[in-house]
Amino acid sequence: MALNESQSVNPALVVDDVVKRFGRGDEVITAVDHMSFDVAQGEFVSVIGPSGCGKSTLFNIIGGLLSDYEGAVKIGEERISAPHPAVGMVFQEESTFPWRTVIDNVAFPLELQGVGKSERMDRAHHFIDMVGLASFEKAFPSQLSGGMRQRVSIARTLVSQPKILLMDEPFAALDEQTRLLLGDKITQIQQELNQTTLLITHNLTEAVQLSDRIVVMTYRPGRVKRIVRIDLPRPRTSDVVGSDAFGHYVAEIWNDLREEASRGMADSESAASRRAAHG
Amino acid sequence: MAAAGKMSLASGAPAQRDVIVLRLLVALVIFGAWEAVSRSGLFYGEVIPSLTRIWTSLIKLLGDGVFYRNLQVTTFETVVALAIGAGCGIAVGIGLGANRFLMRAFEPYVYYLSPTPRIILFPVMIMWFGVGPSSKIALGALSAFFAIALSTAAGMRQIDPVLIRVGRSFRASLWQMTLKIYLPAMRVPILNGLRLGMGTAIITVLLGETKLSNQGLGYMIMQVYTRFDMPGLYALLIVVFLLAGAVNALIGHFARDGA
Amino acid sequence: MAEKSGPSFLRRNGPELFGALSLLAAVLVFEALVRSGIVNRFVIPPPSDIVLAFERVIVEENILGRFRDTAVEMVIAGFAAVGVGVPIGAFLYRSALWRRAMEDWIGALAAAPIVLAFPLFLVLFGRSPKTIIVMGFVHGLAPIILKMVEGLASTRPVLINVGRSLKMTSSQMFWKILFPSALPVIFTGIRLSWTFVLITIVGVEYLINLGGLGQLINELAERYDLPGTYAGICFVVLVSVLFFVILERVESWLQPGR
Numbered sequence: 033m034a035l036n037e038s039q040s041v042n043p044a045l046v047v048d049d050v051v052k053r054f055g056r057g058d059e060v061i062t063a064v065d066h067m068s069f070d071v072a073q074g075e076f077v078s079v080i081g082p083s084g085c086g087k088s089t090l091f092n093i094i095g096g097l098l099s100d101y102e103g104a105v106k107i108g109e110e111r112i113s114a115p116h117p118a119v120g121m122v123f124q125e126e127s128t129f130p131w132r133t134v135i136d137n138v139a140f141p142l143e144l145q146g147v148g149k150s151e152r153m154d155r156a157h158h159f160i161d162m163v164g165l166a167s168f169e170k171a172f173p174s175q176l177s178g179g180m181r182q183r184v185s186i187a188r189t190l191v192s193q194p195k196i197l198l199m200d201e202p203f204a205a206l207d208e209q210t211r212l213l214l215g216d217k218i219t220q221i222q223q224e225l226n227q228t229t230l231l232i233t234h235n236l237t238e239a240v241q242l243s244d245r246i247v248v249m250t251y252r253p254g255r256v257k258r259i260v261r262i263d264l265p266r267p268r269t270s271d272v273v274g275s276d277a278f279g280h281y282v283a284e285i286w287n288d289l290r291e292e293a294s295r296g297m298a299d300s301e302s303a304a305s306r307r308a309a310h311g
Numbered sequence: 312m313a314a315a316g317k318m319s320l321a322s323g324a325p326a327q328r329d330v331i332v333l334r335l336l337v338a339l340v341i342f343g344a345w346e347a348v349s350r351s352g353l354f355y356g357e358v359i360p361s362l363t364r365i366w367t368s369l370i371k372l373l374g375d376g377v378f379y380r381n382l383q384v385t386t387f388e389t390v391v392a393l394a395i396g397a398g399c400g401i402a403v404g405i406g407l408g409a410n411r412f413l414m415r416a417f418e419p420y421v422y423y424l425s426p427t428p429r430i431i432l433f434p435v436m437i438m439w440f441g442v443g444p445s446s447k448i449a450l451g452a453l454s455a456f457f458a459i460a461l462s463t464a465a466g467m468r469q470i471d472p473v474l475i476r477v478g479r480s481f482r483a484s485l486w487q488m489t490l491k492i493y494l495p496a497m498r499v500p501i502l503n504g505l506r507l508g509m510g511t512a513i514i515t516v517l518l519g520e521t522k523l524s525n526q527g528l529g530y531m532i533m534q535v536y537t538r539f540d541m542p543g544l545y546a547l548l549i550v551v552f553l554l555a556g557a558v559n560a561l562i563g564h565f566a567r568d569g570a
Numbered sequence: 571m572a573e574k575s576g577p578s579f580l581r582r583n584g585p586e587l588f589g590a591l592s593l594l595a596a597v598l599v600f601e602a603l604v605r606s607g608i609v610n611r612f613v614i615p616p617p618s619d620i621v622l623a624f625e626r627v628i629v630e631e632n633i634l635g636r637f638r639d640t641a642v643e644m645v646i647a648g649f650a651a652v653g654v655g656v657p658i659g660a661f662l663y664r665s666a667l668w669r670r671a672m673e674d675w676i677g678a679l680a681a682a683p684i685v686l687a688f689p690l691f692l693v694l695f696g697r698s699p700k701t702i703i704v705m706g707f708v709h710g711l712a713p714i715i716l717k718m719v720e721g722l723a724s725t726r727p728v729l730i731n732v733g734r735s736l737k738m739t740s741s742q743m744f745w746k747i748l749f750p751s752a753l754p755v756i757f758t759g760i761r762l763s764w765t766f767v768l769i770t771i772v773g774v775e776y777l778i779n780l781g782g783l784g785q786l787i788n789e790l791a792e793r794y795d796l797p798g799t800y801a802g803i804c805f806v807v808l809v810s811v812l813f814f815v816i817l818e819r820v821e822s823w824l825q826p827g828r
Contacts, residue, residue: 095480096480097476097479097480114482115479115480115481115482117482119480120480121476121477121480123473123476123477123480125471125473126471126473127471127473127474127476127477129474129477129492129495129496131495131496131498132495140481140491141481143491144481144482144483144487144491192481324666324670325666325667325670329667330667330670330671333667333668333671334671334675337671337672358693358694411585412584412585412588413585414585415585415586415589416585416586416588416589416592417589417592419586419589420589420593423811423814423815424807424811426765426768426769426810426814427769427806427807427810427811427814428768428769428772428773428776428784428806428810429769430772430773430776430777431772431773431776431784431787431803431806432803433776434787434788434790434791434799434803435799435800435803437791438612438613438614438796439613439614510681510683513683514683514685514686517683517686518685518686518773518777521686521688521689521777522776522777529686532686532689533689535689536689536690536692536693539693541693544689544690544693545690548686548687548690551683551686552682552683555681555682555683556678556681556682559681
């Protein structure tokens, strides 16, 4: 425990000097610039940064959906260049299959692996229960609320028992109250399974509420600005949001983030005025 | 007056009962007018036969084994035509939908050939496949192909990209992606394509039969026409329209529910 | 924004060129197959013969006259469908009751294989262009009615409120707000309708061996003039594609900004 902020013993996931550029010629955008950090077994790490800082690019690289990058994302000794069985992804967008019931959605990864029907249903049932949707197994996604659908997606990812749970702003489309309550659910599940988790987010309260450590990113190019350890007691619930310590962490990270966010805002405003001038 | 105006604004949709009454009235007026014209003798002889005679013909037709034998032939030709047209159409549609290069290279041809009169290809089909059922099947398959290929390609392009990313994140194979993501996500557009394709396949198969054939409902229509059996012709056309409408409604029903 | 004058014509239109070249290649392959005798030339004539037959068909078969016959039938049937369909659609839009009662029926009419009833129309109207025109008209009617209603009904409520606030009369409302706002959708209806009219008219001409281009194909086929039949079919397909492209251009020109 008493180690350097950015390093752990025997980490589950290592991000080592990762660089990703888009475009060519003089219009190159460096989305991710020499980022390095790691995630220990059972640890909950958040990556936070303003919109457009390259968080989603990082998510796609770690998930193996973007294979063309420099540096290395490693699980054990293996460099990730395609979706890896140890990584389970939860997407920001609505991603349940509208033509499948809740239980069939959750059983989907097991179906791909060729797990037999009865075992498939048992395991899916277990995780649906865990996210608190036991009475909705036969429902179609269109009959559920946005928060419930996102829980279906999480259960679907958990059912394949990934070593690392990788989530890209899974609560971005939800309202604040739902978000806090879902945060509780995530904390509870994470502790129950001792689930190694990496969360990509732009939401400060969410990151502090859930994380053991927070990686703060800079705006363009996306670099690691700082890594903050959150020493709030566990088990945690959303009650922690009211505590002084919580407020202290939020203020501290906002201090780092404000500068980046206002650079991002200035950037998008000048882009808009350029468009308006040309249009 | 003002109150009535407000009422109709507030209630919006007319009552179901009124709709049914109006439909009955319209049907009654049509049938009444038909019967009146038929009895007036305005048209030459048999051209507008009385409703009772059409009804008698209809009953006779439905009790006749010849009708069912011909229905069987036409059904067989249409089903095989649709199977071939749909198989090729879905395969080509997936290719055009999945690949931008193929889309730009070949989709304009499919798109612009789709609204051309297909029946004029019948002479060519006869040269290639003979005068038997195969030429009707070929014409029907060709007609069905276009609608199905186009709606499959469009359906493929409108699949939510995040669903494809989900499949990739679980490392689904190409086969699994096709079976468990692409096809279910395209169910509605494919079924709509099948509905349109089925419609044109039925029409072209039947038209082919009227032009050159010795069996099938189209052939039967020509026989009744040559015999100048007008009540029989009306009865046969009514049955064909109802059957085509029923098939259309059935596929439409599958395309609507769920999804 | 000015595009960078980088990629050449070849690079920009690569896929389209590839499509056209593979079509040409297919034609050449057929030519080779037929000439080498692998494919019977009494099933598929060599493409070069078909090209040569074009001249013969145009000169000897009076293809332009036939084209004119078909065009006249189409113009009459097409404009009759618009003339009848637009008022019916406007009426259905005005009366919610009639609309609810009849819209499904008209939809069923649009999907019904009416062209099969050509023997019936032959009896009713005789073996004359009248039959062909009436059949074209009947096929072209339903799409216009349906799209007219849809177009008027899709007028944005705020535009209607603008009209109300200006105290427009109902005829001003119709001609200055509802109709212009519905016009693009109505033209979609006209495009669908006239496409049906074309298909029906050429098809019926072929089936009953009367009139313009459809009959030409029937005659050539019955004479067993293979290259001629293929050339005639190509000509009709080209005419239909051209017709369709023109309708599409006019439609997109009527819908700026879409």
